[in-house]
Amino acid sequence: DAGITQSPRHKVTETGTPVTLRCHQTENHRYMYWYRQDPGHGLRLIHYSYGVKDTDKGEVSDGYSVSRSKTEDFLLTLESATSSQTSVYFCAITTNGGADTQYFGPGTRLTVL
Amino acid sequence: AQSVTQPDIHITVSEGASLELRCNYSYGATPYLFWYVQSPGQGLQLLLKYFSGDTLVQGIKGFEAEFKRSQSSFNLRKPSVHWSDAAEYFCAVGRTTFPSGSARQLTFGSGTQLTVLP
Numbered sequence: 001d002a003g004i005t006q007s008p009r010h011k012v013t014e015t016g017t018p019v020t021l022r023c024h025q026t027e028n029h030r031y032m033y034w035y036r037q038d039p040g041h042g043l044r045l046i047h048y049s050y051g052v053k054d055t056d057k058g059e060v061s062d063g064y065s066v067s068r069s070k071t072e073d074f075l076l077t078l079e080s081a082t083s084s085q086t087s088v089y090f091c092a093i094t095t096n097g098g099a100d101t102q103y104f105g106p107g108t109r110l111t112v113l
Numbered sequence: 114a115q116s117v118t119q120p121d122i123h124i125t126v127s128e129g130a131s132l133e134l135r136c137n138y139s140y141g142a143t144p145y146l147f148w149y150v151q152s153p154g155q156g157l158q159l160l161l162k163y164f165s166g167d168t169l170v171q172g173i174k175g176f177e178a179e180f181k182r183s184q185s186s187f188n189l190r191k192p193s194v195h196w197s198d199a200a201e202y203f204c205a206v207g208r209t210t211f212p213s214g215s216a217r218q219l220t221f222g223s224g225t226q227l228t229v230l231p
Contacts (some may be wrong), residue, residue: 031217041158042117042203042221058218074217090156094217102207102219104157 003027006091006107012111017080021108023091025071031094032074033058033102034066034089049074054069081112115140115206116183119215119222127193127230134189136204145217148178151224152200155224159203163187174198199229 003026012021023032031050035043035058046060047066055066063085067075078085091105116139127131145164149157161172168180174228178189187204201224207217 040223042205042223043219044221045218048218059220093181101159101162102217103159104149 004091004093004103006089006105006108008107008108009106012113013081014113015082016080018039019081019110019112021076021089021091021110023074023076023105025074025093028071028091029093029095030071033067033094034064034076035073035090035092035104036060036085037090037107038087046076046089067078069088078110086112092097114222115144117204117206117220117222119143119204119218119225120204121224122223123228125228127192128196132189132194132198133226134190134197134202134204134227136187136189136222138204138206139185140185140206141157142208145179145209146178147205147219148172148176148187148189148204149205150174150200150213151203152191157203160189160222194227196229196231200226201226 005024007022033048034046037043044060046064047058049055049068055089065077089108092102094102120135120136136144147162148160150160151157160176161170161178163170163180171177175193178187203224204218204222207219
């Protein structure tokens, strides 16, 4: 357990509505990541952060934005949710300064109707 | 670009039997390799990792994996499977990213679902 919580854990929303998922960590880790998990695809990186206000895109960033205004929180926003964004979203952190292992939160199941 | 292939979508073994899950990767430099396990409705738990050194690495729950550079493989093994090992297993390869210079971007395989028969 790397002190990661995600909220909400489950959400159902409608196409076109904005959605924000929150990742919160309690151990002051610098590096944080957002992944989505879909059947047959494993996990794919959406965005990551390497410090407050420092973020970069991952493999599947289209339709997503992120923000990190303080060390402990990394927010993932879907500006206008689409059905293709129905997925399970995982937040992760890296210990020991980035070049070490990623530990994952419990996940958020998002359904876009 | 890096990639990971897990050729077996689903494997069924009997309890007490040995297990090998296959993982092949594509990466231009020395890879950082990981195996994670996911139980239904849960997050991912790290089983083991390879960064450098001894090519046979030991992990938690009695798992081990062997890095074979010549075969671009990092197969996961367990000599005797327990019913509690039923889960989905993911292999991943990591590379450092820029501009941060040290954040690790992971590429995952599509997973292998393990069923354990009594």
